[in-house]
Amino acid sequence: MTSEPNAGTTGQVEAPVEPIASKRYALAVLALAQQHSDAPAWQNALRQIAEFMGDPEVKRVLENSRVGQEPKQRLISAALNDLPVLQLNFARLLVRKNRTGLAGEISATFDRLLEEEQGVTRARATTAVPLSDAEREALAAKLREQTGQDVILETAVDPNLLGGVVVQIGDRLVDASTRAKLTAMRERLVGSL
Numbered sequence: 001m002t003s004e005p006n007a008g009t010t011g012q013v014e015a016p017v018e019p020i021a022s023k024r025y026a027l028a029v030l031a032l033a034q035q036h037s038d039a040p041a042w043q044n045a046l047r048q049i050a051e052f053m054g055d056p057e058v059k060r061v062l063e064n065s066r067v068g069q070e071p072k073q074r075l076i077s078a079a080l081n082d083l084p085v086l087q088l089n090f091a092r093l094l095v096r097k098n099r100t101g102l103a104g105e106i107s108a109t110f111d112r113l114l115e116e117e118q119g120v121t122r123a124r125a126t127t128a129v130p131l132s133d134a135e136r137e138a139l140a141a142k143l144r145e146q147t148g149q150d151v152i153l154e155t156a157v158d159p160n161l162l163g164g165v166v167v168q169i170g171d172r173l174v175d176a177s178t179r180a181k182l183t184a185m186r187e188r189l190v191g192s193l
Contacts, residue, residue: 022102026109029090030117036086039114045087046107052079053094053103062100069096120150123169128161143169 033042061067072095080091094100123143140153167174
């Protein structure tokens with residue numbers, strides 16, 4: 001998940017903002033999971049709910065205003081009957097509140113919140129060419145050193161960078177790409193004229 005730089009900025013990128021509703025649901029579920037000491041069970045259940053509610057056929061039924069609550073609830077009960085009661089009730093709540101379209105975002109947000117709680121952070125490194133295993137590990141080690149947290153490093157390739165790396169950690173962006181350096185140099189040169 002990367003953002004394109006805003007016009008007129010120099011290396012600064014606005015971080016993607018999670019929808020407030022998804023985050024509220026994820027925070028509520030995390031609190032419940034902590035209370036019952038069953039975060040892994042919730043994590044699995046949320047993934048299962050998201051996968052089911054994200055299926056195009058199911059989505060069409062759940063988001064159809066002409067289909068009443070009762071048939072939707074029966075569908076949820078039949079399809080997700082292997083879930084524990086609390087998790088099944090959460091799926092039913094999403095149907096009742098017409099929030100089934102948020103299931104995937106809630107699951108992803110819950111995962112991120114759980115990782116943060118466990119001292120793990122995700123970073124995304126974008127480079128002009130693929131990183132070797134050694135380069136990837138060196139970058140991950142440097143990020144662990146800088147953040148003081150375990151880092152899950154995801155990588156992407158963007159040949160438009162020319163060289164260097166752009167790293168996004170949460171809402172923080174470090175643009176050490178050749179393109180950013182050339183842009184900064186050009187601005188300094190133009191500013192000195």
